[in-house]
Amino acid sequence: MVTTSGGSVFYGSPYRADCPTRRILDRIGDRWTVLIVGALWDGDVRFSELRRRVEGISQKMLTQTLRALERDGLLVRRTVHPEVPVRVEYALTEAGRTLREPLRALEEWSIVHLTDVSASQDAYDRADRRDG
Amino acid sequence: MVTTSGGSVFYGSPYRADCPTRRILDRIGDRWTVLIVGALWDGDVRFSELRRRVEGISQKMLTQTLRALERDGLLVRRTVHPEVPVRVEYALTEAGRTLREPLRALEEWSIVHLTDVSASQDAYDRADRRDG
């Protein structure tokens, strides 16, 4: 499993842009996706409630990101209740729920290392000012 | 550990943009970072060799991404050998190496699920054409 096209970044060369890691990052690396996935964790959530939970998101980006997740099959059951006024609920699919573990691994790394990263950045920027 | 500012997406509300997961994705979610990290996995690599390993990267983006990694402290030992012509080698730090596990978790999820994601996208797009 070493050199097939589109191969892994870590299991073998080459380091192609269509490697699995890059492809998943293309889906979840944007500004809002993981926040929405997090906000959907505890079950069905209405559009307006989602908008409240995900601080700072615009209506456009919420709609757009939800549509992309629906298309991916990561979020399903966009349920439209034909009441008046209309009620729409969103919930994660099983596939979406399996994303939790890898995301949590990433999150734990962040919690452990992000302080060091910030410190390193500060040191780097200070050195920058000294050297020129 | 529920409602502290900048809190986790999964360990508690709110779902703020400065949550750890979002912050790490801001660092590694771009087009080239994980490819470069992968290309640096087996030790010291020269600039020109990196450029060959990471297919399609421009000189500007390679330099820019390496500088960002260096600043983060994820990649260190940018070693300049003052020969003629000059030789510069890059290698991951220990912190950078610890990124492997979370990235591999993400990669494995991708390998398992990306086929389903593509199938779901196709189905979604076909339904789109039917429904108008």
Next chain:
DNA sequence: CGGAATCCCACTAGATACTG
């Protein structure tokens, strides 16, 4: 060889206004 500087384009995402 290993960059830095500049120009330029495509795309992301926010703001705003309107609708079933």
Next chain:
DNA sequence: CAGTATCTAGTGGGATTCCG
């Protein structure tokens, strides 16, 4: 309530040129 449509500023990243 839950969207859609349009406009626009900001940014990521490629191509090109020049430098120690």
